[in-house]
Amino acid sequence: MLSLVDPSLATAEDERRLIAALRAGDDAAYETLVRTYAPRLFPVARRIVASDAEANDAVQDAFISAFKSIDRFSEESSLRTWLHRITVNAALMLLRSRRRRPEQRSIDELLPRFEANGHRVDTGGGWSTAAVEGLEREEKRRLLTRLLDELPDDSRTVLVLRDIEERGTAETAEVLGITPGAVKTRLHRARQALRTLLERELSE
């Protein structure tokens, strides 16, 4: 049976056995699936929705969707990849179904400002590369999740899909129902806003 500790150590044969057991309706296999993957899918959902409670809801929705479609699961991809994708979709669906958070700031205040002649208003600052490289992976994940929460939903989702999920521009446009041009513009503005937030966090 698939390892409960680390799914990356599971062999293809372990995974085939697990899938067969899931398709046979084996309760223990479902418990293995949920206990193995739910904790790992939580951060994936949490980057898209803006609270732990909503991320829990998205993970639950994702598993309900996965349970219904396990018979249609194509073994061309791994269970991990399949569940990851379902979780992203579930989180996006949840985000769309919830009312826009009223307290969201405008992204404009996080973008650089310029004089009429195109020169910078503020010369801005940076941070040392060592400040980023010195962070442990988990620290980076926590920092980024916290800063992503500060972006408006439409900026955060584009950034997550393009730069973290590595979806292409066309696919991101289709998933979000906007044009490829809008994806490019939003992504660039979102990266600039995140840069500002990182600068405030990391500059000495």
Place this chain on the structure above:
Amino acid sequence: MSEHVTCKELVDFLDDYLEDRLEPPVRRRFEEHLDACPPCRVYLDGYRDTVRLTRSLCDDTDAGPPAAMPETLIRAILDSRRRS
């Protein structure tokens, strides 16, 4: 775009510059601006670091210690299957 790239133009087209989507003459004007404008160099470095940092988290489903999931949530997920 003007003959001399301004700070605003540089920022507006920064992703095109980094993805190497600019025509060579435009790219040269960008580089001339960067040579002469230390704040834009700092801005570019920070933008590049930002993209690198987010991309470094592109596949952390298996990475690091998994989040602690409430037992009530695990049970709720499993119960939802039994109910369906």
